[in-house]
Structure formats: C-alpha cells, structure tokens
Amino acid sequence: MTHQRDRGTITITDIARMAEVSKKTVSRVINDLPSVKESTRLRVKKIIEETGFVPNPQAQALALRRSLLVGLVYDNPSPQYITNIQIGILKELEETRYQLVLRPAIRTDPDCHDQILSFVRQHNPFGLIFVPSMSEDPELTDKLDELDCHYVRMACVELGDPSRQIKTNDADGAKLAGDHLARLGHTKIAHIHGPESFLSTHERRAGFQEALKHHGIELKPEFTVEGAYTYASGVDCAKHLFRLTDRPTAIFAGNDEMAMGVYRAAQDAGLRIPHDLSVVGYDDTTMASRVSPPMTSVHSPIREAARAIAKLLITSHKSKEHKAQDARSTIHLDLNIRQSTAPPATE
Amino acid sequence: MTHQRDRGTITITDIARMAEVSKKTVSRVINDLPSVKESTRLRVKKIIEETGFVPNPQAQALALRRSLLVGLVYDNPSPQYITNIQIGILKELEETRYQLVLRPAIRTDPDCHDQILSFVRQHNPFGLIFVPSMSEDPELTDKLDELDCHYVRMACVELGDPSRQIKTNDADGAKLAGDHLARLGHTKIAHIHGPESFLSTHERRAGFQEALKHHGIELKPEFTVEGAYTYASGVDCAKHLFRLTDRPTAIFAGNDEMAMGVYRAAQDAGLRIPHDLSVVGYDDTTMASRVSPPMTSVHSPIREAARAIAKLLITSHKSKEHKAQDARSTIHLDLNIRQSTAPPATE
DNA sequence: AATATTGAGGTAACCGGTGTCATAACATAG
C-alpha cells in the first residue's frame, strides 16, 4: 500500500521500497557511486524513470550543505546588458536542476561584500557568477575563497584562475574601432572612456590607442575625456569636445550609452553624423541599430559569453583540471559597421 | 566548549544550549509563537541577537515544505520592462530572507505549464509572481491552486481575487493618449495595437477609443492595425498606414517599441515628426526620451507596481483578509508629453 | 588452508529545523 504524502511526492524511501533495496543503495544510484551491481543499478534506475522521481532539493541541500541555487552578482545597471546575461545563463541552466537567483549589488556600498557573504553563508549556493564590474573585486573573491564558495567570473582581462573565468578581450574590440576610424582617414580622433575604476575603461582605451598608433595616429590627451558610461555623461563629454578650437572629426565612445549622448550633443550642436562627425560605440545594443543614422558599434556576444560562464561554473566544479581555453576562444568580437562612420569631410 | 561546525555556523541547538532551553522553545521564539514566558523569550532573543543566528533556510524548507524562493514568471522579452520589474521586486525583498528566482516562460510552448508546475513541485517556492502576459492564463492559475501554491499577479484588468493582484489600468493610460491627441486637434488618428492574445491590447485599444469617442472622434477600422509589440511590426504597420490615400496625422502605438518603428517608417517616408505626424507611445521607456524628437509616451510606474506586487505576495499570505485596495490605488498613470506631438499641420 | 582484500549492500546517525503530544508549573474555581 503506497502511503502518499502531501502532494503525492515520491521520495527516495518509496523508490527503495519498490526496488526492494535500502535508501542508501538508491542514493548510490542517484549519485552514480560505485559498489552497486549492474543489475541492481538498472532496476533502480528503471523505477526512478517510471515514477519520475527527483530528489528533493531542500533535503539534499541540508545534507550536503550545498543548494541548487546559482547566484548572479552584478552591478551593471544597463537593462540590455543584464537581460542578455540572464538569458545566456538561463539557457545553460535550463536542462539542469539549478535555479538562478539575482544578487544585484552596489559596489560603492560599504556593506556590499557583507550582503554577498551573508547570502553565501545562509543559502549555501552551488556557486556564484560574477559579471563586470563586480567581477573585478579581488578582495571579495578572496573572502569567498575563505568560505570555500565556488564561483566563476566574466571579465575583460585575465584575473586569477583562467579555468574559472571567461575573458571578453575588450582591448581587441576597441582595436577594431580604432582601426576602422583610422582606415576611413580620420586623424583628429577622440575617445570618451568610462570611469577609471572599471577595468574595461583601461582595456578599451589601451586597445583603441594601440590601433591608432599602429596607423601612426596619436590619441591626444585633450581628445581623451572621462565619462561615466552614462547617457548624460556622453552628452557632456561630447559638448566639451565640440567646444575645442580644433574639434575631432571622429569619436569613439566607451559604450553605446555614451555614444547615444554624443548623438544628442551633435544634434544640438548642429553637427551631422556621419558627414561632420563619425561616431563609434561599444556594446552594439538594440538602440545602436535603431537610431538615426544607425550606429557603428563594437559587438560583443554577451549572451554566448554568459552561457559559457554558466557552463564553466557547472563543469569546472566537477573536473578541477578542466580546460577553459576552448570556452574562452569562442568569444568572438567584431565591429558592426553602420552609417555613423564615414571618411572625414574635406575642408 | 562550543563545538564549531563547518563554517562555524550557529544552529538552533547552539542557541538552545546557550539559553538553557530546548530547541523547540527557541523555535517558538523564532516564529513568534505563543506559550513562551516573556522572560524566556527575551533571554532567547538576546542570545539570537548577540550570536547573529539565522535559521537555516534549507532545514526550514525541508520541515515546512516551503522554501524562501520567490519565482518571477514572465514572458515579456523587453529588457527595460523586465529589469524594472526585477528591480521593484528586489527592492521589496531586500530586507527579507526571500530570494528572487527567475522563471522565464514561453507562453506558446506546449510544456510551459509543466515547467512551472514542476518547479513548484520540486522547489516548493514560497510563492510566485506573475507579470503580463503570463499573468493572463487562467488555466495555469487553476493548476497552481490545486497544488496549493501561493501566487500574486500583475495585470491590466481584474482577474480573480483582487487581494492577490495589482491592476495596471491600461485603459486609463490609453485614454490619456487619446485625449491628448484629440485636444491637439487631430481627427485622423490611427492606432497600432498589440496582438489580440494580450489583454493589454484590448484594454489600451478600448481606452483609446473611448477617449476619442468622448471628443466625437471615431477610430476608423482602417486606422486600426495589429502589430506584434515589436519594433519591426511597428515599422510595417506604420508603412501600411502611410500608404493609405488619406493617411492619419497622428498615431498611437500600443507600446514604445512599435512607436520607435513608427519613427523609422516616418523618416523613411520623409514625414517629419511632429510637423507631419504626431506619435504617442506607451511604456515611456528610456528610449522614448532619447530619440529625436523626444517622444510623448504613457508612463506607467512599473517599478512601483512590481514592488507593490512583491509586498502583496508576502503580506497577503499572512493575513488572508488583507485589503489590497490601498496598494492598487497607488498605481498612478500619466502621460509624458514631449516633442513628438503637435497640432496637425494646416493644409 | 588461513587470511586479506574487494564488492555489494545495509544500519543508524545526522543535517537543522518543525510537528505532536506529554507533562510540569501555575492559577483559578469549587
């Protein structure tokens, strides 16, 4: 007589009874542990299959001190960016039993670390996924190591164990932008970069600078201004550049948000894009293709990168000596050339 | 001698020993249950306070058959919308122990229901939050009722228990749009609405139509076209409208995405906004304020609504007879008038 | 032949809480 419970959920005890073995043996089968005769293993598996039994996550979490939760730690406020990250991760987690939990953070918040650490201590997540710029905090990762918490990171450069990270190679992306503008014949090229506290700022600026240098063009200090990766800062920085006596004919903005700000400032200043000013963005957001004229932007496959990082979290945990190189090499950057860039107007 | 465990986590047993009471009494204090002498309660509370003890979520979930997970079920793919929803919910959940788990769904997927139901059965979430258009599925909610699963909904109309729902009153929002265009003097007004399968489509269209009627204007069938709430469909629908012999002088799009499509189509057709064509959107996304000219759009406080719905989930569970009217009444819609609307050009 | 090793499997305690029920302490009524 089957003694059904609350929602008629089947437990490991039910399976054990049906297969006429002990709970422990069923547990061995579930976890693919040795010391189970092949015939027994098959018999148990068959019953599990037929009944659709799935081990209770809470009970496992309690016993193993490790839940099925995967925490996504982020601070980038761009909706487009963060939803792409989420979609990528969710895609990878789809067929697994893991659940994605959102852990937004504010890096400047004094108890930002504590919030994450207390989440880890209380909920014993399977692991954490860090995306920029939360991934760039070495102190935090040190603390997590102490707690023996599993995590992987997405970042623009290598920082730590390469087998637990996906590198987005922002410098390479910026090089594409620099190369493109130089080839068009621009020489008076400006760059609006992000805040110094972001590694991507340095990477993108360095890559851009290197590409220009390769073409014998100097990125002048007065043509290099600091924005905040926001629309408003893009407007301000562009206005500043337009006021210079010998204004630039091309601007590479550190991200699309700021590039959109450049569009606005250009319009206000009566500059036509691309005739009077070429603009290149970074991120290739949806907006880039919808503005008028459609904007040239560096495209980074965020979704795929997010999926790869989620995969890494799951696999790197099992096989510690796993090679992440393959995953990393799939991150392919390219420049989406649209109508916001053209050769400089002849005087 | 304190026998520390793995991460030095303190358990209810530790507290019990320190307070010289049984586990059960500590449990009573934690859950604010009666039958605890005031002096005992205070003593236990003090120790809990001092040690920073927090009950283990997995153990509670196992015993109570109810976890601290709150599932967000959505299918709206707009990044801006969904991040606003998330931000609002997270804000409300911040000081609680609940964790937000993402459960994206595809309504047309045949096993969309099964995925949600199996999540519920396996993870025993505290509750689910449904946002449009996932909230409009009566079959699904019936099944959840069977499972005795707690849920709340955000929707544009009332559908079921009002104390477990937040109404966004889309019809009222659309009325604002209709009223605005009519007051400007437009009579040849078109509406690009969403798919018929969305309740918001009907609400917005009805509200818009009613506002026009109030001004003695008819919403002609040939000026009412169906889009898909996407940018591309907006472009197509607008192109169709422009080809009509007596084209409209104003268009109200069912959402900003489609309104952006109208912008593109207008530009391609050489129509200047607002001189040749007035455009009104719905949602008041970030893009609305950044396009050129900045777009008039119906503003709905999504974030606040999301926060309210999360609050409802938590509170309605405790006091079943809780009044949700207050929460609902705070949802205040308004029209953000920008430069995309103007009186029709005189012939 | 005696002993060690291995394989297959079971038993019982445990993870950290909560439910049920019994009981001690105390207050009130008769």
Place this chain on the structure above:
DNA sequence: CTATGTTATGACACCGGTTACCTCAATATT
C-alpha cells in the same frame, strides 16, 4: 485543599536526503 484549566516547556519523531561504519560473501593472496 483538591479539582480543573491554562500556560510553559520538553521529548521525540519526522522532513528526505547523505555520510560513516558495519556486515557478509566472493575472490585473491600467501
């Protein structure tokens, strides 16, 4: 001063898994 509630508290099983440890037979080793 006992009878009777009521309040405060604890003992113990249980939620559904896992780990540590044990048994027992079959095989390998000396």
